[in-house]
Amino acid sequence: MKDANTSSKIFQRVILLCLFVFFLASAGAFPADDMTSTILIGNSRIDVVIEKGSLQVSKEELLKWVQWAAESVSAYYGRFPLPHLLLRIIPTDGKGVRGGKTFGEKGGFISIHVGSDTIFEGLATDWMLTHEMVHLAFPSVADNHHWIEEGIATYVEPIARVRAKHLDATQMWFEVVRDLHQGLPAAGDKGLDNTHTWGRTYWGGALFCLLADIEIHQKTANRKGLDDALRGILAAGGDIRQDWPLEKVLDAGDQATGVAVLRPLYEKMKDQPYDVDLPTLWKQLGIERDGGTVRFVNDAPLSQTRVAITYGSAAPGSSAASAISIVAGDTAMNFPRR
Ligand SMILES: [Zn+2]
Structure with a gap:
């Protein structure tokens, strides 16, 4: 077809927009009020999604916690276990870190809950996120x-x-x-x-x-x-x-x-x-x-x-030296401040 009339073009654009929104949703994109950051560690990339919710700890404190856990597994294994990890942090009621789960899907995926009353001390002494990241370094068995x-x-x-x-x-x-x-x-x-x-x-x-x-x-x-x-x-x-x-x-x-x-x-x-x-x-x-x-x-x-x-x-220092992490990208939107 050579050309189309104007109303048909508008219709096509609406369809394309809908398809684009559908694509974002099906690709696991998150609502606009969630927040994502990217941490690079060695040659690996961790995309951190912080779901919307009330938290005492700041975004920077949460990323520090993720960084420390990633540094720990990298120190033990000589590198971060996967080229890419999607980490979803879910605010929940109460205090402390809980309910961590690790999956092989999506190239490696961890979901973990952080209580709204958690303070940085609770993140700094947490073992659970490191535990979940160790799971990344071992195949699934029966x-x-x-x-x-x-x-x-x-x-x-x-x-x-x-x-x-x-x-x-x-x-x-x-x-x-x-x-x-x-x-x-x-x-x-x-x-x-x-x-x-x-x-x-x-x-x-x-x-x-x-x-x-x-x-x-x-x-x-x-x-x-x-x-x-x-x-x-x-x-x-x-x-x-x-x-x-x-x-x-x-x-x-x-x-x-x-x-x-x-x-x-x-x-x-x-x-x-x-x-x-x-x-x-x-x-x-x-x-x-x-x-x-x-x-x-x-x-x-x-x-x-x-x-x-x-x-x-x-x-x-030989194994940990290559595992220095940096916060690379940061697209914060409406993150609840304390
Ligand atoms: Zn476990």
Whole structure:
């Protein structure tokens, strides 16, 4: 057709406008009163959407919180796990951070709730966003292996924050010693693949990680650790966007360290209770509980391993140096100020 009359042109423009609005809506665009910012960390990009709602913390404080969590996972993995993350922050009632969820869709997506009464201290001490970001660095596995997804997130999160200097190592070990017993098998336990209680899923998975971390260090004279195995899995393409059989994941980890630890330990823990004498383990690692804190003993048999687990075997700053984040773009609209 060569030309069209005027009313037809107007009609076409209205249709195009409607299509454009529909496209924005279907593409996951947000209402005009939400706010987006972009954080660049290394070669990765985090698009942060703050939904409309009442919050005591400022936009700058929320972005600082996101930046710290991203720095923590980058310090542990050597880089941010995904090229792009969409992070949706949802204001809610009450105080504190809660209800974090991580998805492989949209190239990587996290939604997390922040209570309206939360103050910056609550963001600065938050663990949940780092936990969710650790999930990005591991492939999806079958439901009966859910314990390894949650176990890694539970175990790696505080270590990652210590390495990025957002958590004190004494506090980290105090909490591990205080909480890890919840992952021990109870009467009637049928192994990690068959016992889907809260304790066995989160802390049972974390127990698997600690045992693996110690064994990798022992077999490599403290040159390699679980961090090397997890970086190897990520380097092999195993991130949240992928569905992998667990055996493939574990083999990629063992290949990265050069020692067979993850697969044999899984065989021992998957379908039977595998009890661990934790008080003896803490003694070997040189960790003594002292009221509301812990003291480190530096001539215990596994003291060097404890230090390597905490800080990694790489030179200080080498992994975190590439992970400096900046707030790049900022298109704020009607963000509620306190
Ligand atoms: Zn989780």
